Amino acid sequence: MNITYYGHSCFGVEINGKSLLFDPFITPNKLASKIDINTIKTDYILISHGHNDHIQDVEAIAKRTKAKVICNYEIYLWLSAKGVENILPMNIGGKTKLDFGNVKCVVAVHSSGLPDGSYGGNPMGFVVESSEGNFYYAGDTALTYDMKLIGDYRKIDFAFLPIGDTLTMGVDNAIIACDFIDCDTIVGMHYDTFSAIKIDKQEAISKFTRAGKKLTLMEIGSIIEKQNLN
Numbered sequence: 001m002n003i004t005y006y007g008h009s010c011f012g013v014e015i016n017g018k019s020l021l022f023d024p025f026i027t028p029n030k031l032a033s034k035i036d037i038n039t040i041k042t043d044y045i046l047i048s049h050g051h052n053d054h055i056q057d058v059e060a061i062a063k064r065t066k067a068k069v070i071c072n073y074e075i076y077l078w079l080s081a082k083g084v085e086n087i088l089p090m091n092i093g094g095k096t097k098l099d100f101g102n103v104k105c106v107v108a109v110h111s112s113g114l115p116d117g118s119y120g121g122n123p124m125g126f127v128v129e130s131s132e133g134n135f136y137y138a139g140d141t142a143l144t145y146d147m148k149l150i151g152d153y154r155k156i157d158f159a160f161l162p163i164g165d166t167l168t169m170g171v172d173n174a175i176i177a178c179d180f181i182d183c184d185t186i187v188g189m190h191y192d193t194f195s196a197i198k199i200d201k202q203e204a205i206s207k208f209t210r211a212g213k214k215l216t217l218m219e220i221g222s223i224i225e226k227q228n229l230n
Contacts, residue, residue, distance in 0.1 A: 001132045001226035005218035006040070007032030008053060009140070009189040011160060015130050018043045018100040022126075022137055022160070023054035024061055029193060032220050037061055046103070047071040048139025049112035050078070050120025053193070059084060070096075070103060074121030078114050092124050101130030106150060108141035110168070133157040133226055136181055140190060143173035143180075151182035158229050159183050162190035163204060163215075164197030171204045175211045184213040185229050191217075 004012035006021075007029045013020045021042040026032045037057050045067050047055055055075070062069050062084045069079060069087045076089035090096060095104040104127040112120035125139045127150060136150055136159040150156065161177055162168035168190050169177065178184050186208065191199045201217050208215035216229055 001130075002223055003187065003218070003226065003229075004223045005220055006035050007220045008193045009048075009160075009162065011137075011187070011189070012040065012042065013128075013135075015128070015132050016100040018098075020044045020046060020100070020128070021061065021067070022046050023048055023139070024057040025053045025055070026057050027060075028052075028056055031193060034221060038064065041065065042067045044098070044100075045069045046126055046137070047075055048108060048125060048137070049110060049123035050075050050114040051112065051140070052115045054140070055115065062086070070126075072105075072112075072121035072124065074112075074119055075114070078116075078118065078120075090124075092122055101128060101132075103128055106136075107144060107146040108139045109144045109146075110140040110142070127154055127156070129154070135159060136183070138162060138177070140168045143169045143177055145180070147177055147180035151180055156181055156183040158185040158187060158226065160187045160189050163188040164191035164193075164199060166196045168197075171199065171207050175208060175213060178211075178213050186213065186215050187229065188215055188217045 002014040009023045011022045019042045073089040105124045108123040108125045110123040112123040114120045126137045161174045163174045
């Protein structure tokens with residue numbers, strides 16, 4: 001399993017020969033200016049919610065790659081109206097079996113409006129299970145006790161958690177989330193893109209280390225193998 005970081009909360013994950021892309025927000029992100037979205041190959045695009053900084057490049061990438069888009073029903077309607085055809089609408093609590101493994105939609109505590117101001121439905125996170133390992137993509141969320149359900153019923157090898165604070169949970173709450181999901185191997189996301197979510201990276205890593213956990217902050221454009229997260 002390989003992980004590629006495209007900036008903000010956008011990651012590519014190669015798993016069982018398939019490529020998954022999460023929350024593509026690349027072209028407006030100055031920190032990701034070296035990333036050409038036309039070179040991104042993906043089989044699935046998973047969207048946690050409708051905010052522009054998670055959905056901006058979905059239409060272009062989906063139409064070019066013909067990837068299956070996994071999202072909530074309201075985003076499904078919005079993308080369908082834009083001519084995106086290969087979409088699987090889901091909702092919180094639902095699970096689907098795909099050719100690489102399973103995807104389950106879980107609670108995220110946030111808001112969700114679409115770029116044109118229309119209703120974006122409920123935000124959500126994803127738990128991906130496969131023969132190569134399991135991981136949790138939290139999306140934009142506050143710390144919520146519902147995360148304990150993930151730790152109680154799933155074995156999570158690593159998790160993507162937001163750490164930028166202000167708009168999502170910050171570092172301190174993400175450390176608590178580790179205990180809730182029973183996973184101490186974390187890839188940070190949703191930080192530094194805007195002034196409101198800038199963090200002290202070294203301090204964040206040190207806080208995780210002191211708590212007996214590991215925080216990985218990837219460089220944009222870099223690739224890391226799952227086993228190297230530990």
